[in-house]
Amino acid sequence: MRLRLSLDGIDFSDVTELASLSITQDSTQAISTAQVRLFQQGRGAGAAGRYDEAHYDEAIYGWSVDEWQEIRIWDEHSGQTLFGGFVLGMRRQPAGPHLWFQCNASDYGILLDRRLITKTWAAGTPDSQILTEALAGVPELTVGSIETIVADLGELEFKDQRIRDLFDAVCVLTGGEYYVSYGGRVNYYRSGTFPAPFDLSDDPPGIDGIGTIAFTLESYAHDFSDGANAVKVLGAVTPSGEVVGYAEDAASIAAYGRLEVPIANRQITDVVMAALDAQTQVAERKQPKESLQVSVRRPGMMRGQTINVYSLRLGIFRPFLIRTLEIVAIAPDHPAMIGGLSAHVLKYTATLGARPPDTVYQLRRMQRWPIESPKLPFTGATAQFRLEDGREVVIRGGIITEVRNNGA
Numbered sequence: 001m002r003l004r005l006s007l008d009g010i011d012f013s014d015v016t017e018l019a020s021l022s023i024t025q026d027s028t029q030a031i032s033t034a035q036v037r038l039f040q041q042g043r044g045a046g047a048a049g050r051y052d053e054a055h056y057d058e059a060i061y062g063w064s065v066d067e068w069q070e071i072r073i074w075d076e077h078s079g080q081t082l083f084g085g086f087v088l089g090m091r092r093q094p095a096g097p098h099l100w101f102q103c104n105a106s107d108y109g110i111l112l113d114r115r116l117i118t119k120t121w122a123a124g125t126p127d128s129q130i131l132t133e134a135l136a137g138v139p140e141l142t143v144g145s146i147e148t149i150v151a152d153l154g155e156l157e158f159k160d161q162r163i164r165d166l167f168d169a170v171c172v173l174t175g176g177e178y179y180v181s182y183g184g185r186v187n188y189y190r191s192g193t194f195p196a197p198f199d200l201s202d203d204p205p206g207i208d209g210i211g212t213i214a215f216t217l218e219s220y221a222h223d224f225s226d227g228a229n230a231v232k233v234l235g236a237v238t239p240s241g242e243v244v245g246y247a248e249d250a251a252s253i254a255a256y257g258r259l260e261v262p263i264a265n266r267q268i269t270d271v272v273m274a275a276l277d278a279q280t281q282v283a284e285r286k287q288p289k290e291s292l293q294v295s296v297r298r299p300g301m302m303r304g305q306t307i308n309v310y311s312l313r314l315g316i317f318r319p320f321l322i323r324t325l326e327i328v329a330i331a332p333d334h335p336a337m338i339g340g341l342s343a344h345v346l347k348y349t350a351t352l353g354a355r356p357p358d359t360v361y362q363l364r365r366m367q368r369w370p371i372e373s374p375k376l377p378f379t380g381a382t383a384q385f386r387l388e389d390g391r392e393v394v395i396r397g398g399i400i401t402e403v404r405n406n407g408a
Contacts, residue, residue, distance in 0.1 A: 084182030144185035235268035245274025320352035
């Protein structure tokens with residue numbers, strides 16, 4: 001593999017050496033960043049090409065890197081684009097007659113941070129329509145695959161906020177994920193929808209199989225620092241008493257013991273909303289958060305994909321979500337002969353985690369919708385409502401006491 005680089009559409013690969021490249025894809029930020037180290041050849045004695053393969057064109061000798069230049073990096077042999085976006089900053093470092101450039105770049109998604117939106121969507125507007133209309137404010141980007149995950153998010157209003165904030169808010173409510181491709185296309189889909197092109201396995205270690213590749217385990221972690229399986233939400237104090245919501249998970253209590261936490265939110269004046277808030281907290285915090293960090297040398301993984309992990313060593317046999325992906329390209333200090341050209345080696349390091357259950361997103365949406373019940377005090381109050389999947393939930397005294405499947 002040999003990497004090539006262009007700035008504002010001009011290929012500089014023959015007048016520079018791409019010494020190193022590190023790309024980070026992050027699902028939580030929905031953006032890719034890159035750190036690129038370039039070598040600019042000086043003139044005079046001893047100024048031969050660093051790899052004896054660069055051909056310097058006098059017309060573009062003395063090139064430089066400037067802020068907000070478009071940058072693209074691709075594999076010369078496969079044509080695959082590894083990164084595309086804008087240079088945000090650089091540092092120059094002299095090396096005798098030569099010059100090093102250390103560049104920091106972001107993908108085209110940075111444009112979502114630089115555009116504001118003021119708009120209101122009525123209840124009943126699909127999430128796909130909201131995002132498509134918001135993208136009209138960023139003409140530099142094009143609409144890719146925008147799926148409809150939730151047909152009604154309730155009324156949504158944004159005033160003088162970043163378009164990225166709108167995308168993030170929608171994803172929090174739907175369980176969706178978005179990314180901007182290296183060609184400037186915006187895509188939105190249900191998180192975990194797309195499978196990785198292969199599975200990961202350590203049995204037998206170091207041996208690839210059909211549809212399965214070996215991986216190197218970097219780390220395996222559990223985090224239960226915010227664990228809670230019994231949550232009491234303390235709402236407003238009304239003339240009828242304090243509004244209280246409570247939820248617990250029996251299976252988590254049996255496994256870890258009772259882990260109780262109080263949450264004060266005096267802006268909640270409805271016992272149903274307090275109960276939904278408590279249930280959401282329990283759904284998110286009742287189990288330890290598990291994460292794996294693995295590395296491979298084969299391309300194909302992308303953030304947001306679902307990948308199966310089979311590990312006898314860890315006792316893991318289930319799918320994970322690729323949350324972050326780091327791609328590191330290392331240039332050799334001497335040519336590796338691939339058709340007479342110096343080559344780069346790529347290492348892919350992924351952080352894997354579990355996707356929150358759909359219940360979390362459903363409860364978040366329900367907390368935004370008006371509930372057809374009065375603002376009930378804590379003592380003896382009862383409310384009943386139907387979830388999107390047809391189940392009926394009964395709340396008595398601020399506690400979810402019953403969940404009926406399909407009304408049965």
